[in-house]
Amino acid sequence: MAQPSPNEIYQFSIISALMDGVASHGIPISSLLTHGDHGLGTFRSMDGEMIILDSAVYQMKADGSIVPINTPDKVITPFGVITKFEPTQKVKASISGKLDLAVLLKGLFPSARNHFVSIRIDGTFRKIHARTAGGQEYPREGMVSVASRQSTYTFEAVKGTIFGFRCPEYVMGINVAGEHMHFISEDRLRGGHVLGFETEGEVEVGVAMASRFHMELPTEDEEFNDAELGLDSKGISAVEG
Template identity: 45%
Template sequence: MVEPNHIYQYSIINALMAGVADSGIPVSQFTSKGNQGIGTFTKIQGELVLLDDKVYQLQASGSIRTAGPEEQLPYAVATQYEPQRTIRTPLKDKDDIDRVLEEFNDHAGNLFMSYRVDGRFKKLKARTVRGQEYEGQPLSELGSKQAVQEYEDIEGTIVGFRAPAAWQGFMVAGEHMHFIDRDRNVGGHLLELESDGEVEFGVAVVNNVHIELPTSEKFNAARMTTEDAGIKGIEG
């Protein structure tokens, strides 16, 4: 039985930055770790959303597909999300996400938070990475080739995590969130947002984190460092 509001993570962001993305945890195993999450697929092909026990691949072509149980995930984060508080609030921009989290618990700066936002957005910008062009291509190189889409008057769900600054490189420090529309047709890594009216915003504080590291030769041979500027650049 999965404990509520614990975080499970496979691999670390530094591994993606070093281009380690040829294998990972299978989708069938990942979905046993929680009911919502984010991540990517082998060869960093698009963005991942785990929502209500289903794994979706958000592709650079703009389409979405449901992932099969045997597909592998080189980096993925999940939680058995149970909101500790749910409110309705407008979001004038992406920075308002932090406002809501701080209002919920302003002493959680060195803890983790998971959240889910459901509603209609006046404007929203999201990106998806196109995937590695050669084996071992680092994530930082993919930033200039990502597909960016802008949407207006779109309804959907944001799945996100906030990690402490000290965890940069293990996770993405600060906000890391993916969006998927209500009809499961479009989505991506969230860059900008604006809501006209109120959205439903649920939050949970997390103080239990389990990280499973790959045991592959490529992971162990990779030269990993924490590229703070590079991570911030690719994550927007």
């Protein structure tokens, strides 16, 4: 199989499908890993948050536990985004939150407003506000309902890594417009979907712009075929932070 090209982005399914509760089926995570080594997503039935760093996959669950995925051929993702991450810009910066990050990205890539940007941040964080989804209680339960039972955490003075993507506005519903990022601590004991963060002094920031985006849609999936897939921008913004 051909190796993925650096910094191209591959995505399986779309966020609007999760909003409509399409999460019973998907592809093996081993298949997702053929497209890159850094990414994020979720698991069957929206059971927790996924982060992929250097090809290592972790499931961050609502009870606060972190499970390494050691048999990716046996674990299914209904939604995942991945890239072969090779940062084209590396800087050290102190970042006070998502708005500050957006200013930094604009300075690094002033002509990338309508492009995807992959982001990795390593260092010590003064505060990380994160959430993890607890999973569907029944098939086709939508993400807004699932998110009503999500667990939220605030981690303070924690060392770890944030990875995610800055997606352009026009892909809202396909992905999440703006920054969509997950965090895992260096000891691999804490993590989740990033709602907010602040660094403790300077951290290492690696970024890469992407102009190639590949998307694969589910096939032979009754849930996906039956889903309305209408754009719910307010709902996506509410659950994705």
